[in-house]
Amino acid sequence: MTGEYVAFCVVVRNQHNDLPEWLQHHYFHHNIRRFYIMDDNSYPPHYLSQNFGIPRDAITHRYLQNETTAIQHGVYNICHEDYGTKHQWIALFDVDEFLEVQLPATLNTFLKKHENAGAVGVNWQIYGSSGHLTRPTAGVRKSYTKCIPDSPYLDNVHIKTISNTAYFLGMDRNSHTVLLSKGKTTVDEHGKPIPGNGPYRVPVTKDIILLHHYVLKSKEEYVEKMLRGSANRNKKDWNFWNHIEMYSNASCTSMTKYNP
Known part of the structure; x- marks a missing residue:
């Protein structure tokens, strides 16, 4: 397994302030040595300097100016078409999603066990604002600790995908799941097929691997998010904020231990 056994493909727009912590977390703690930053019309494009x-x-880094192409679904296809032969796996995550793998496993050793699968689906752990009104100076992982419990709510049942490039045929109808070669399935952390390949997995388990999804962050950053819109051309609103805040009543502190 080389340093580029796994690559990350991420779509960003005007999120230059979010990238350093996200990149450092996955570079230093998960040995990721290839990040494809697919820039969806940022203005100005900060990333080069x-x-x-x-x-x-x-x-x-790729700067995509054609809005009919530069959406999450299409960009994930581009990552596989242009770079898939360079890697065994491509993780299709967002810049507000931070991976955690429970020791003694590492991301590489975990994925090595699932090379016969078409993809691995990773459950979310969703976080609220933890009371922050403005962007915290301590960073994402140390600042946001109030999260939604797995039960009785359904927010964490969503999965995101780490795709095995050998069996990738294209993105599914959503940005969470992929289409695979005949006979191949998306499996969960225990190697069991996920019905319909996702985008949901019930019951939620986080025994080995999970994806911390800081979907709100501070109120200041959420306003920026609403104005920016998503890579799928969706726009969040205050109803979504209120929903996440209402149910973020559990404590999740496992990510606070990470430096940098």
Whole structure:
């Protein structure tokens, strides 16, 4: 397994302030040595001159100006079509999603056990604002600790995908799941097929691997998110904020231990 056994493909728009911590977390703690930053019309495009805190040669940056192409579904296809032969796996995550793997497993050793699968689906752990009104100086992982419990709510049942490039045929109808070669399935952390390949997995388990989804962050950052819109051209509103805040009544602190 080389340093580029796994690559991350992420779609961003005007999120240059979010990238350093996200890149450093996955570079230093998960040995990711290839990040495809697919820029969806950022203005101005900050990324070319920015110091991200990781070696610059770990980043491949593409600035996509054609709005009919530069959406999450299409961009994930581009990552596989243009770079899939360079990697065994491509993780299709967002910049507000931070991976955690429970020791003694590592991301590489975990995925090595599932190379016969078409993809691995990873459950979310969703976080609220933890009372922050403005962007916290301590960063995402140390600042947001109020999360939605797995039961009785359904928010964490969503999965995101780490795709095995050998069996990838294209994105499914959503940005969470992929279409696979005949006979191949998306499996969960225990290697069991996920019915319909997702985008939901019930019951939620987080024994080995999970994806911390900081979907709101501070109120200041949420306003920016509403104005920016998503890579799927969706726009969040205050009803979504109120829903996440209402149910973020559990404590999730496992990510606070990470430095940098």
